[in-house]
Amino acid sequence: MKLLYFAWVRERTGVHEETWSLPEGVTTVRGLIGALSGRGPGFAHAFADLKQIRTAVNQETAKLDDPVSDADEVAFFPPMTGG
Amino acid sequence: MKLLYFAWVRERTGVHEETWSLPEGVTTVRGLIGALSGRGPGFAHAFADLKQIRTAVNQETAKLDDPVSDADEVAFFPPMTGG
Amino acid sequence: MTVRVQRDDFDPGAELDALLAGRKDIGGVVSFVGLVRDFSDARNVGALTLEHYPGMTEKALAAIEAEALSRFDIQASLIVHRHGRMEPGERIVLVITASAHRGEAFRASEFLIDWLKTRAPFWKSEDTPDGPQWVEARAVDDAATERWS
């Protein structure tokens, strides 16, 4: 799968874009965030407060319990501040 | 006094601007309109429906019972349709 | 904080640039441009002729603008209103309001254009298939003005 990180989520993980294999048994955004949080202190810090995390699956806004598959593009970022 | 007429009030009276002497005893906009209405059929037609007449005294919106004097500039016109 | 009444057309982009030149305190600017449509109350119309009351017009526009400044937190504003004859598609009026906060700019802009419609001494005559016709004041415009009072 393709993973993208923006703004301070990008800064904390230290990654902007990467290809990653969805771990077996992970089927939702929430599960994916849990798996990513175990990759190290930067990832743990980035995902520490789920209230501050927004997610898009295949470039559409997604919720924590929405499904993810290994073919998806999933992005993580803070609340949007455009306009 | 100076009298001005705009839009269909001007068309009906046939006058755009004129100098006129305020008749003795006339002290309000309402009285002035009454006096003007007696000047002929065009004036009578122009002022037939007071609901459709707006007035300005010295370039400020005025009400029917506001005072007028012979030194004033008084204008008559339909409801405004700008913008 | 400027009002102008003129026969000539205006350039909205140039007016906006002039109003904002050197400003760094403005977060949002709302511009409203009113245009001549080729229909009105479901009938086809041609050119529009706007009559006004020279002298009073400028005073009324300045009073309307002062009222907006007292009601809304705006840092800059401009009203330009044309008179004379205009073809469909031509610009009639420009209102620009600038504020640190966008909501205030939107409120002030709509307030100004609502008031202009019913409180500034302009009268529109439309060319119709039956000849020129004075535009009647619209209840919807009166209602739009009333909601601010």
Add this chain to the structure above:
Amino acid sequence: MTVRVQRDDFDPGAELDALLAGRKDIGGVVSFVGLVRDFSDARNVGALTLEHYPGMTEKALAAIEAEALSRFDIQASLIVHRHGRMEPGERIVLVITASAHRGEAFRASEFLIDWLKTRAPFWKSEDTPDGPQWVEARAVDDAATERWS
């Protein structure tokens, strides 16, 4: 009915002219321009850097515009949003809505800018005396978006 995401500045007057070229059915056009201010939450700030999510940004803006078209009676619209680094006084975003009736153009414009603030994948970082700081989402912007739902 156009959206653009770009690094370069835009010209509001030229965009307005292009949107209205040849149109005679438009009675009112509302343009909103958002600008970089030199203060934010009462502290001085310098340049702003806008990060975005290429691909999703265009989709989100198109979806927001489609939502506006379904809710409001507008005949033409344009959204231009910049990304990258911008100094105080520079333009960030342009929203133009055109309608036969001015109220619809105002409603649609404010709807679009409210949604853009909280639903388009942009993130602002401000240069402050303490270094660059990510701008936090503002409760007032969430509330502004919520009132349309």
